[in-house]
Amino acid sequence: AFGRKENKMELFHNQITKAQGIASVRSLYRSNSLYFLAENVSCPVTVLDFPSRKRFIRELRENKYDAVGISFITPNFLKAREMARLVREIRPEAEIILGGHGAAIENIEESIPCDHVVKGEGIGWLRKYLGEDSSKPIVHPLLPTAEFRMTFGIPSGSYYRRKGSKGKSLGAMLVPGVGCVNGCRFCATSHFFGKAYTSFFPDGESLFREMCRLGDALNTNEIAVQDENFLKDRQRALDLLECLEKGKRPFCLNIFSSAEAIAAFGVENMARLGVVSVWIGAESKLDAYEKNQGRDLKALIQELHRFGIRVIVSGILFVEHHDKKTIQDDIDYLIDLEGDFTQFMQLIPFPVTALYEDYKAKGWLDFDLPYEDWHGQDKLIFTPPHFSRAEAREILDQAFKSEFDRLSSSMYRLSSTTLKGAKTLTAYPTDPWMAIRRDQLRAQSKLLRALIPTLRRNAHNPLERDRIEQLNQDYFEVLGKTPISTRALGFAAVLLSEAFKWRIRFFGDRLQPRTIHQKYRQ
Numbered sequence: 001a002f003g004r005k006e007n008k009m010e011l012f013h014n015q016i017t018k019a020q021g022i023a024s025v026r027s028l029y030r031s032n033s034l035y036f037l038a039e040n041v042s043c044p045v046t047v048l049d050f051p052s053r054k055r056f057i058r059e060l061r062e063n064k065y066d067a068v069g070i071s072f073i074t075p076n077f078l079k080a081r082e083m084a085r086l087v088r089e090i091r092p093e094a095e096i097i098l099g100g101h102g103a104a105i106e107n108i109e110e111s112i113p114c115d116h117v118v119k120g121e122g123i124g125w126l127r128k129y130l131g132e133d134s135s136k137p138i139v140h141p142l143l144p145t146a147e148f149r150m151t152f153g154i155p156s157g158s159y160y161r162r163k164g165s166k167g168k169s170l171g172a173m174l175v176p177g178v179g180c181v182n183g184c185r186f187c188a189t190s191h192f193f194g195k196a197y198t199s200f201f202p203d204g205e206s207l208f209r210e211m212c213r214l215g216d217a218l219n220t221n222e223i224a225v226q227d228e229n230f231l232k233d234r235q236r237a238l239d240l241l242e243c244l245e246k247g248k249r250p251f252c253l254n255i256f257s258s259a260e261a262i263a264a265f266g267v268e269n270m271a272r273l274g275v276v277s278v279w280i281g282a283e284s285k286l287d288a289y290e291k292n293q294g295r296d297l298k299a300l301i302q303e304l305h306r307f308g309i310r311v312i313v314s315g316i317l318f319v320e321h322h323d324k325k326t327i328q329d330d331i332d333y334l335i336d337l338e339g340d341f342t343q344f345m346q347l348i349p350f351p352v353t354a355l356y357e358d359y360k361a362k363g364w365l366d367f368d369l370p371y372e373d374w375h376g377q378d379k380l381i382f383t384p385p386h387f388s389r390a391e392a393r394e395i396l397d398q399a400f401k402s403e404f405d406r407l408s409s410s411m412y413r414l415s416s417t418t419l420k421g422a423k424t425l426t427a428y429p430t431d432p433w434m435a436i437r438r439d440q441l442r443a444q445s446k447l448l449r450a451l452i453p454t455l456r457r458n459a460h461n462p463l464e465r466d467r468i469e470q471l472n473q474d475y476f477e478v479l480g481k482t483p484i485s486t487r488a489l490g491f492a493a494v495l496l497s498e499a500f501k502w503r504i505r506f507f508g509d510r511l512q513p514r515t516i517h518q519k520y521r522q
């Protein structure tokens with residue numbers, strides 16, 4: 001009643017691997033900003049992440065709160081409105097604070113009952129609101145990369161556990177800063193933070209210290225770096241690399257970065273830094289943003305693959321110049337980049353962006369479309385001259401399908417990329433740091449090899465079947481004979497994937513995040 005079934009809670013299964021069936025990557029993430037806010041004030045706070053309506057009501061009835069903060073994104077408008085209504089009904093004395101990207105909706109205070117609307121960075125605002133020193137250093141919360149990760153029904157922890165560590169780990173999440181100076185016209189994050197970058201860790205050394213703290217506390221070497229364009233601050237990344245090598249802490253990083261920043265930093269340096277995956281905004285061949293101008297993205301991605309770095313390519317469909325032919329050209333272009341993953345999104349002019357202002361001035365925005373539909377995977381928010389709404393959905397679905405048909409499953413692709421990296425790094429025999437990186441990729445390849453029987457059994461088409469056989473042969477060349485332990489793991493993986501198919505058949509494939517209830521200073 002409060003959202004759309006087309007807009008799933010998951011990132012990958014919603015807009016990246018959605019056409020890949022059982023091979024789709026399933027993962028759930030926390031609402032990180034809530035934990036940042038709670039950690040950085042000195043009064044008692046409760047975080048309630050992903051509450052059901054019933055759980056939210058119980059929380060309000062059982063506790064007396066002075067203020068309730070509701071953080072939401074635009075498609076969750078109805079949920080936020082209902083939550084605010086419940087606060088007014090059950091705890092009328094509490095002040096309501098709206099934040100998150102949804103707070104950027106124009107005149108939001110007229111449609112959702114509230115006392116304050118926070119646009120932009122929220123920690124400083126909240127500290128001021130509470131009468132605290134807003135210039136105090138930011139305390140980073142301890143957060144896992146994901147709440148849950150699974151493919152083929154096989155749950156996965158962090159591949160990059162610390163040597164000798166015990167217990168489950170899902171990696172650590174690190175936010176070095178917020179915003180991006182590039183200001184691409186559609187980018188909600190960049191515009192939300194005023195097209196500026198606010199750094200929480202100004203130099204490589206402070207970043208390194210924080211990584212060690214998070215890695216030690218969460219028992220992991222894997223860090224998901226939540227920074228819009230991590231390599232943009234080249235010097236900080238180079239200093240971090242120096243600290244990692246000096247401190248002998250071979251962290252593995254998942255990052256976001258633009259092509260221009262990657263080219264300036266260098267792919268080999270990325271391998272040294274321990275980057276295992278990078279999200280690159282390719283956007284559209286015909287709508288070249290400065291970050292991509294003059295870059296051969298295909299060659300760049302091949303080079304990243306050579307060093308075992310997985311690439312998530314993201315593209316935007318239904319921009320102004322797209323007609324039936326040019327949109328297909330762009331879809332082909334994005335698929336031909338051969339990322340390990342490809343995200344296709346419909347162009348969304350989110351409030352606060354330059355694109356929104358432009359389209360609004362031209363009278364192109366469809367304000368009759370409910371905010372629940374502003375998610376980029378179904379209906380367009382404006383009416384492009386060359387497509388009907390039904391066609392837009394069909395073209396999007398077809399893009400995901402052809403990507404899967406032509407490139408095979410993302411699990412096959414990332415397995416192949418990891419092995420390529422392990423092979424490349426054997427060419428650095430006298431470089432002890434690269435030897436560590438090679439061993440990390442080899443260790444992961446050994447684990448991924450156990451997926452071969454599952455990949456075979458679920459191969460999407462003859463092309464993928466052939467690719468899997470080739471990959472199996474490559475494993476043999478690089479890693480030797482398949483050990484019995486890998487065969488046993490492979491057998492268990494097949495059983496789990498078959499069990500997951502039954503689960504989908506009888507109960508559907510929806511995954512619901514559990515409610516997290518975390519108290520601070522209470």
Ligand code: SF4
Nearest residue numbers: 180183184187190228
């Ligand atoms: S480079 Fe990426 S993060 Fe930066 S403004 Fe452009 S789309 Fe946003």
